[in-house]
Amino acid sequence: MPSIDISRYEKKKTSKKIEKSSKSSLGELLNKDISFGSTELPDKKKEYLYLELSSLLKAGIDLKSSFELITADQQKEKDKELFAGIQKAVLAGSTFSQALKDTQKFSLYEVYSLQIGEETGKLIEVLSDLAKYYQSKIKQRRKIVGALTYPIIVLSTSLGAVFFMLKFVVPMFGDVFKRFGGKLPWITEKIIGISQALQDNFVIGLLLILSVAVFIFSSRKTEQFRKIFSLSVLKIPVIGNLVQKIYLARFCNSMRLLINAKLPLLRAIALIRQMIRYYPIDSSLATIESDIMNGKSLHQSLQQFSVYPAKMVQLVKVGEETNQLDYFFGIISEQYVEEVEYKTTTLSSAMEPLIIIFLGLIVGVILVSMYLPLFQMSNSF
Template sequence: MTMYAYKARNTEGKIVKGKIESPNEREAVLELEQLSLIVFQLNTLNTALYKDIYIGKPVKSKDFVLFLRQFSTLIESGILLLDALEILSNQLDNKYLKDALETIALQVREGIALSDAMSKYPAIFPELLINMIKSGEASGRLDDVLKNMANYYEKQHRLKQKVSTALTYPAVVGTMAILITVFLLVFIVPIFADMFTSFGEELPAYTQMVLNLSQVVQQFWWMILIAVFLLYYLFKELRKREQTSFLIDGVLLRIPVVGMFIQKSILARMTQTLSSLLNSSVPILQAVDITTNVMNNRVVKKVLQESKQSLERGESLAAPMKNHWMFPDLITQMINVGESSGALDEMLHKVAEVYDQELEEASDKLQSLIEPILIVFLAAIVGAIVLSIIIPMFSLFETF
């Protein structure tokens, strides 16, 4: 595939510029003609230089939520879909989202469905959003679907922010502890090691152990880095395997205090997703299937798969959840009430609000609990190294 830069004129006579990837020039011109573009300039580009490269997600969660909210507002205001796409593509700052919307607008102009055009950008538009838009196109309720999805992703963004806020502090303090330890072992301890050697006195076993550790870090730091990268790679590979990933996710949920916080965040996301899907008139089996794909935790995925099988047998959605340690009685009882009353989406919405509130409280408690523990941990590490230096100095002072 070769990358081409083109200049063309659309049906309105406006000049359009852009890039297209195609096997050859002829195919590139044909593809552009299918979009009702008359090409008058086509230049070959270096594919490696002009290929879009990004680390992580090309569109940040905050930008994506803002885009959906604006898109929903424009459609709800009665603005035509094509006009809304063009307005957004001109206003957005994110390059990847802007370029994607420009191409999507061209495809929609040619009669391609919005969901089909968006599906060509899986790194930007989640599968859940594409399925929901497809459902909205089929039912003629695209405005309602976009509004529900804007609300959903806004809640998901707030949920991620709460989790990120709770975990950022321990991550920063832990990183600082490692950096301070390495600094002391590499730069400070060797200075005193040379001084102790010059006195020729026998050092305490504890001090000698710290000096040996300092020498290991100085001489084999590259091996330590390689070992860290190998462990990280091994962990990523294990996460790809169903059995080991299921085991890791189960262990994370059982960690004291932290496990409870993770559990609440997962349940909040699960109930929010199910509620939004059912509120958008998505069939319950499809809603459970989509929610299963959205969830990252294998333990919850397995239970949701069992819940889908339960529904297919004509049983309750909550049946597999009742005897599972992951799901509290609140969820199973509210689901039973929702199924009995025919208002399952409302019950799930209420449960989502409860866990959203509990998650906020758990976030505050987790930070207040972890903060003193990390401070003590950091002080203990630094104190242990300083103590290893002070102990032999007292012995040396006594000899003089």
């Protein structure tokens, strides 16, 4: 195992402030965790905590000293206070898992995994698994964001250009054509009509968009909205399957971690219900939990729901028969993660030229429709 540079954690006696880096890369800015109304610690900070803590404990450093080193490495005051509070609670006699729970910054999924690790003497192993889980989650999110960033920028810029032409350029041409009079080409009349409709209904359209955005934001957590939205997304070609695989990968990875931590199957399912807020999986887990309590096997219960592919169900069946559920859930998760990464990259590569061609045609049609009457007028002289 590579050595740990403890010197970077040490506090300077001459100053209580920790030196901040003068520059931050664009990549760090784009990958920064953004949360709206969430009280939990961001995934990047959770990954850091579990990775550093498992490394320090493996090196033989006790929990108190490990937290002192981790706290000293924090640049933000609120992070220092959080980790110092956890350390204080542990020194006062609380278990590490209970100290995390009391902060309300960590999910029950993590709390109970760590509690099992403490009870079985496998705390370091559970910490390592949690670090890997968040590393995988962050890596997957970065790849998806990276693959879709360029197409979204191109689409947004192109739509902005089309909007500018319809809102400002076309009306100027329209005023010129009215002065000259005469019959305009069919396509020119249609483009001017669209531009005029945009002028007349711009404020109403803007208010409508804002109203829809407010409605979605306010009702996004209701069960009815989640059901309609998730089922609608699933029906979208390519995108629906991609979203399904993303959440299945998270479900399988969570099951692997909890089962590997020796958590009972029913307890693991109950915790995952609180963690994965994807309606098709979330709603199915209540039934699955009830089925298992009534004597059904996990794979028999899973196969009732279309969100779980037949191949996944068969692998779960093998895992149950061989008593290696955590291993097979790990395999399924890795397969889905690789599939999502491949499909995202392929989708991004296909979208870029299609967006450019489609919006290029729209801009071309607008320009031709505006210049066509000018060509007709020049030929008439």
